Amino acid sequence: MPTILGQNQYGKAENRVVKITRDGDTHHIKDLNVSVALSGDMDDVHYSGSNANVLPTDTTKNTVYAFAKEYGIESAEQFGIHLARHFVTTQEPIHRARIRIQEYSWERIATSDANSKFIGSDEVNHSFARKGQELRTTQITFDGETWEVISGLKDLTVMNSTNSEFWGYVKDKYTTLKEAYDRILCTDVAAAWRYNWTSDGNRMPNWEKSYDQARKHILQAFAETYSLSLQQTLYQMGSRVINSRSEIDEIRFSLPNNHHFLVDLEPFGLKNDNEVYFAADRPYGLIEATVLRDGIEPKIPVDMTNL
Template identity: 95%
Template sequence: MPTILGQNQYGKAENRVVKITRDGDTHHIKDLNVSVALSGDMDDVHYSGSNANVLPTDTTKNTVYAFAKEYGIESAEQFGIHLARHFVTSQEPIQRARIRIEEYAWDRIATSDNNSKFIGSDEVNHSFVRKGQELRTTQITFDGENWEVLSGLKNLTVMNSTNSEFWGYVKDRYTTLKEAYDRILCTDVASVWRYNWTNDEDRMPNWDKSYAQAKKHMLEAFAETYSLSLQQTLYQMGSRVINSRSEIDEIRFSLPNNHHFLVDLEPFGLKNDNEVYFAADRPYGLIEATILRDGVEPKIPVDMTNL
């Protein structure tokens, strides 16, 4: 039976690059995990093994490190744009580049004033601790004319210890879950949002500010929503981001419901007044949805929440 080649791409995945910017004695860190995927006129290498149109994946790796020096890393999005533009415009067979980046955040180590002449002082500022919160993500796609920028985060664990209920749901012969009128709501937020910036000549968003604000609005919505369902909370988080950030047209969430069940303490003669819980890691409910600006067509694939 004859066969034909379908969609294909190649590149170098998970290039870890750490860029130290030395501003006198004050240092700044950008710590990225960069994956490059290229596609275009690649039929011959699949059909005959000819590498005439193939830029080695080792070269794409070297480009990541060279660009960290040549352009610096202002933001994950800006760095990805530099890389995508380079691969598409410098190599004729390459017609599309996709750059995926994970960013690992670092905080400065604070020290007491009596040791101020050393770590953490105005004179020396070069000690850091890895941030224990979310992982920042971005995906840059460029086809020679149009850009698509998807940014987001994952592994951001949040909890409301009250102001959450779950009742009035459908019940059948297999339903054993008791209705809850005061429960813990906990989830690991994974989210991707799409910017409406599509052309290199247009004014770009301030990527770092936009990311910080998107995260701020989703956290505020999580904290301020009296939740009757995780779906309701998800919608409020997405709506807050869309309504507050004009540069974002679409946002998608994947929220596992990290169940916390009240422990039965009656066998020990104790009353559990919503104080002691068992945190179950699996199975878990998984709530996923996309929130869009009115009139905008969805473009984020449903499987793209974890870049």
């Protein structure tokens, strides 16, 4: 039966690059995991093995490291834009570039050494500890004319120890879950948001500030929502971001419900007054949804939160 080639891409995945910027005695770290995917006029390499239009994946790897030196890394988004523009505009067979970046965060280590040469500061300016919090993500796509930037975060674990209920749900003969009027609400936030910046002719967002603010609004909405369901909390988180950040048109969440069940202490003659819980890691409820600015069509793929 005859066959034809469908959608295809190639590139170098998971290029780990660490850029140290030295500002006198004060150093700054950008720690990225960069994946490059290129597509375009690639029929011949698939049909006949001709590499005439193929830029080696090793070259894409080298470009990542060279650009870290040449352009620096102001933000994950800006770095990805430099890379995508380069591959599409310098290689005629390449029609589309997709750059996916994960960013690992570091924080300065505080010191109590009063005799340190860093007198006047409680932080060592060149010593860092890896933050045990979320992973920042971004995907930049460029086709020679139009940009798409989708940024986000994953593995941001949050918990409300009260102000959460779950009751009034459908029950059938298999339902054993008891209604809860004061429960723990815990989840690992994975979110992806789409910027409405699409072309070089328009002013770019401040990528660093936008990320910080989107993260802040997600956390504030989680903390401030009296939750009757995780779905309600999700919608409040998304609405807070959309209503507060004009540069963001769409945000998608994937929220596992990290169940905490009250332990039965009655066999030991003890009363459990919402104090002792069993934290179950699986199975878990998984709540996913997209929140959009009114009038905007959804464009974020459903799997974007798995970057």
